[in-house]
Amino acid sequence: MTSRNSDGRSDNEAAEETAPRDYSSTLFLPQTDFPMRAGLPQREPELLERWARIDLYGQQRKEAAGRARFVLHDGPPYANGNIHIGHALNKILKDVVVRSQGALGHDSNYVPGWDCHGLPIEWKIEEQYRAKGRNKDEVPVVEFRQECRAFAQGWIDIQRAEFKRLGVEGDWSHPYVTMSYDAEAQIAREIMKFATNGLLYRGSKPVMWSVVERTALAEAEVEYHDHTSTTIYVKFPVTGYRECNSTHGGDPAGLQAPDKADDIHLFPSYEGANIVIWTTTPWTIPGNRAIAFSKDVTYAVYEVTEAPHDNWAKVGEHFILADKLAEEVFKAARVTGWERHKEVDPSHLVCAHPLRGVEGAGDYFDFPVPVAAGDFVTDETGTGFVHLAPGHGADDFNLFIAARLGEVPHTVGPDGRYYDHVPLFAGHRVMDDKGKDGDANDVVIKALAAAEKLMARGRLKHQYPHSWRSKAPIIFRNTPQWFIAMDKDIAATDGSTTDGDTLRARALGGIAGVDWVPASGRNRITGMIENRPDWVVSRQRAWGVPIAVFVRDRGDGTVEILRDDKVNKRIADAFEAEGADAWYKDGAAQRFLGTDYSANEWHKVDDILDVWFDSGSTHAFTLEVREDLKVDRAFTGGPDRVMYLEGSDQHRGWFHSSLLESCGTRGRPPYDVVLTHGFVLDEQGRKMSKSIGNVVAPQEVIKSSGADILRLWVCASDYSDDLRIGPEILKTTVETYRKLRNTLRWLLGSLHHYRESERVAYADMPPLERMVLHRLVELDKLVREAYAAFDFKRVHAALSSFMTSELSAFYFDVRKDALYCDPISSVTRRACLTVLDEVFNRLVVWLAPILPFTAEESYLARFPSETGSVHLLTFPPTPAKWRDEALADEWRKIRLVRRVVLGALEVERAAKRIGSSLEAAPVIHVSDPNLFAAVSVIDLAEVCITSDAHLMPDEGPKDAFRLDDVPGVAVVPNRAEGRKCARSWKISPLVGTDPDYPDVTPRDAMALRELATARRAAE
Incomplete structure (x- = not known):
């Protein structure tokens, strides 16, 4: 028999009513x-498949049709390897730009591109040949080029998948590539434009040359690394002076180097003295033809008074040196005593080459070595004099030509060997095929020592140019190349010119109208354009777009370029149909010349174009021809804009070549905005290196954490x-x-x-x-x-x-x-x-x-859709009426008070006097009238998440909790009184005041009634 209580309820029924009820099903929990x-590594590929399935990029273009365009023109990565963290940084930035510009209301297009020509790919194919024992020179050039093309295409496909995995949205099905037939045709047309406007010319100048790669390099293809060089101090005997009207510090231009020994007049005051030069490239001494000094440096004759008996610098010898450097030079030469004689004006002096009269040299070095002023000479290092080897340095060449000091010699061949006509040193190498130092420095130094013209030698660790591809040091050598002139007036279609309308002037003017992000980019590229020499655009390689012009010899060492629109059209049409391989097929010359010219007289140029000219021309075969990329009002202040975005090194690379190409052919830059980013280093700020083991591969980050993590970084x-x-x-x-x-x-x-x-x-x-x-x-x-x-x-x-x-x-x-x-x-x-x-x-x-x-x-979790996407939306408008500065200021004050309350509760929690903040009912003393006014109109218990709160307009007791940075607020963290609500867990004396719901507050009782009513209505 079931026992009953005095109220008639069974024991079980009484127990059920006194036990806490589970109200979780009545709460509006998330x-x-x-x-x-x-699970990003798994979820992201699913979303990529969805975007492809719904043609997200196509939908974006339809949604954005008719809006002002913001085109991010992709700087083409090189198609020859897996992407690295620098690629990831670059492509993610581009994607953020494109997506955000679209959300801002623009038609924001992104067409990816690839750079496909050039030495790195050619080098890979040659490596494959060497591994198979094949000789590249025995392979037909068209066959070789086809292998290069296939190699590039393979890496395009790999890189495309890796870029897409980063979440980069674009027209991946229709990228641009510099090796497509239409691109090669347009690149050829662009170089033809430079031939037509008179800026393209063939000249002989010292250029940066890679012995390893057997080709000229542009500045953008060179990086600087530490290199230890052999240094020497060399004696150039003073033999006389040149008669002229120039005084010390005068302009050397117009000074004539003597043609015969009879023209050299002995200058008794300097008889027996030696001008001393210092160089880090001993191998250039056979190419010496002059000496440079500074108009701003003081020179004097010094006599050696003490030195070891076996010294190269002998007692009694006289040397002309910069005063500021004399002590350093004598220290390097082990000279222990010297005496300064009179000051010297070097401007008229003539010296003999240090190897003049050496046995076995014949009369090769029997020429005068004039001295000329050069603004690049300083007295910071060396001797105050610089030896000029005009075939091996830009400064040397420019001064030598400007001062009309003679003919520039050719001493070193493309393989780094001295030519056979150079006595004493023929066949010796400056550098071998792997970029290692040859024996040229040693044999030159030995010859100088034997001729008693060596004063001292040493070693110097310094920054030296290296090829960024082979990583080997480069040399400067005089070689015939094709150039685009920076300072020649540009010819219009009718042949007329305007004074001062040069490529340099156009480029500098164009820079000013571009938005540079960051702004420092403007100064950086301005300095580069101001100081750059003529653009070397030729390469002696096989894989690329040829300099598609015909030339004939004029008989004076120069060439005439054929300018014929019909010939040019035949070339471009063939490239469009067959690719640039058409240039190298049998009978190509006469095919393009047609019946008007003879291939016996006009010769096609087989040098290929610098790949920076390729990439600098991309605007011509993308932005100007693709309907999805054309901008109607760019460059004229209109709403359409074009952005270029790359690493900061591209100020001397793609930004640079694109600027010159477009300014030379169109008169203005191809871009409106240029954004640059830095490089990626490890956590210690070191460059990433496999040998150090600090490389972060984007593929590994994506595999472990997901692409969104990389993007957030x-x-x-x-x-x-x-x-x-x-x-x-x-x-x-x-x-x-x-x-x-x-x-x-x-x-x-x-x-x-x-x-x-x-x-x-x-x-x-x-x-x-x-x-x-x-x-x-x-x-x-x-x-x-x-x-x-x-x-x-x-x-x-x-x-x-x-x-x-x-x-x-x-x-x-x-x-x-x-x-x-x-x-x-x-x-x-x-x-x-x-x-x-x-x-x-x-x-x-x-x-x-x-x-x-x-x-x-x-977005899809809230708005499921078969074809919808958050990436089809623009930033939603936000009503201006929501702005309420006064209200925001009040809530800043409220949060200050709240911070003090939370601090007090945290002390109580740490002391285990309370668990949840709902166990507290703090008394909040606010003496600051502004703060009091702000908190007096709100429910402080609600804001502080306590069960109750009491506000007092006073200082509060001394032992109350305070924060130093919130004066005027003190908190006494009292415990809440009452029972705990079984539904909301608040502690309140009102719990149980509703007889139908004896274990909850009246607010929760009301919620339960409304919920019950709603459920009944739903039934």
Whole structure:
């Protein structure tokens, strides 16, 4: 028999009523399928497949049709290897630009491209030949070029997949490549334009030459590394002077070098003296033809008075040196005593070559060595004199020619060997095929020592130019090449010219009209253009677009270029149909010349173009011909814009060559905006190196964490400087991403309960909701301005702070109680959901350029669609009426007071006097009238997440909790009184006052009644 209590209830029934009820099913808890664990390495490929399936790029173009265009023209990466972290940085930045410009309301296009010609690919094919024992020179050139083409195409396909995996959206099905037939045809047309306007010429100048690669190099193909060189001090005997009207410091131009020994008049005051030069390239001494001095340096004759008996510098010898450097020179020469005689004016002096009269040299070195003023000479190092080998240096050459000092010699061949006509040294090598020092320095030094013209020698570690491809040192050598003139007036189509209308002038004028990001880029490229020599555009290789012109000898060592539109058209049409291989096929010369010219008289040029000319011409076969890339009002202040974006090294590379090519053929730059980024270093700021083991491969980061992590790292970094990456930095990035994702997840879960029909008007919202909307107005302005200025770090910082500090750590925390527990009818709950809807709709679009995968995943989690995408949206408008500076200022004050309360509760929690903040009912003393006025109109218990709170307008007791940086606020953290609500967990004396719900507060009782009514209605 069941026992009964005095009220008639059974024991079991009484126990059920006194036991805590489970109200979890009555709470509006977050519900979402958006997972906490991202699983990006698995989820991202699925989204890539979806974007391909729905033709996202095509949809974007349709949505953006008719808008002002913002075209990011892709700087073509080289198709010869897997992408590295620098590629990832570059492509991610480009994608963020394209996506953000699209979201800002532009038709923002991106067509990827590849650079396919040139030495690196050719070198790879040669390596394959060597491994098989084949000789490249025995392979027909067209066959060889076809192998290069196939090699490049293979890497294009690999790189395309790797770039797409980064989340880069573009027209991947229709990229541009410099080796496509239409591109090769247009590149040929572009060089023909330079032939027509008179800037293309063939000349003989010292150029940077790679012995290893057997070709000339441009400045953009050279990098500087530490190199240890042998240094020597060499004696040049003074033999006389030149009669002229020039005085010390006068202009050397117009001085004539004596042709015969009879023209040299002995200058008794300097008889027996030696001008001393210092050089780091002893091998250039056979090419010496003059000496340079400075007009701003003081020189004098010095006599050696003490020196070891076996010294190269003998007692009694006289040397002419810069006063400032004399002591250093004598120290290097082991001279222990010297005497300064009179000051010297070197401007008229003539010397003998140090190897003059040496046995076996014949009369090869029997020429005068004149002295001329050069503005590149200083008294910072060396002797104050520079030996001029005009065949082995740009400064040497320019001064030698300007001063009309004689004929430039050819001493070293393309293989780094002295030519056979150079006595004493014929066949000796400056450098071998692997870039190692040959024996040229040694044999020259031995010859100088034997001739008693060596004063001292040493070693110097310094920065020296190396080929960025082979990594081997380069040399300067005089060689016939094709150049584009920088300072020649450009001819119009009718042959007329305008004084001062030069390529240099056009380029400098064009720079001023371009937006440079960062602004320092303008000064950098301006300095480069101001000081650069004529552009060397020829290469002695096989894989590339030929300099497709015909020439004939004039008989004076120069050539005439054939300028015939019909010939040019035949060449371009053939390239369009067959590619540039057509130039190398049998009978090509007469085929293109037609019947008007003879191939016996006119010869086709077989040198290929510098690959920087290829890439510098890309605007001509992309931006100007593709309908999806054309801009109608660019370069004239219109809304359409073209951006170039690359690493900062491209000021001397792609930005540079594109500027010169376009200014030379079109009179203005091909771009409106140029953005540059730095290089990627490891966490210690070191360059990445396989030998060090500090390389971060983007493929590995994607495999372990996902592409969005790489993208977040890029956008959190200051790309204008060098960036750092490594395990710890990536760990921090992952943690930041986790917080952002959790914010999105909570938003999605809470919005599960949002109904558009329950939306609350702005005027009816509580102050806290209106404050959040005010922040959206501020963020909308910031995000738009920062994206427009390409300041992605600012966007990242603002959104991260908002999502973690303002939303998750404050607004969500404060409103969780109302969202979870308030009745269905609660205005506060519905207003919060309305605000969450506004927040989500903006955050997901604002984040999309930076985190395209995560933004898409979260967008689809809320708005499932077969074909929709967050990347089809523009930044939503934010009503200006939401801005309320006064309200925001009040909430800044409220949060100051709240911070003191939270600090007091944290002390109580650490002392284990409370667990949850809901166990507290603090007394908050506020003596600051401004702060008191702000907090007196809000529910402090709600804002501080306590069960109750009491506000007092006074200083508070001395032992109350205070924060030094928030004066006028003191907190006494009392415990809350009453019972714990079984539903909301608040502690209140009102729990149980509703007889139908004896274990909850009246607010929760009301919520339960409304919920029960709603459920009955739904049934």
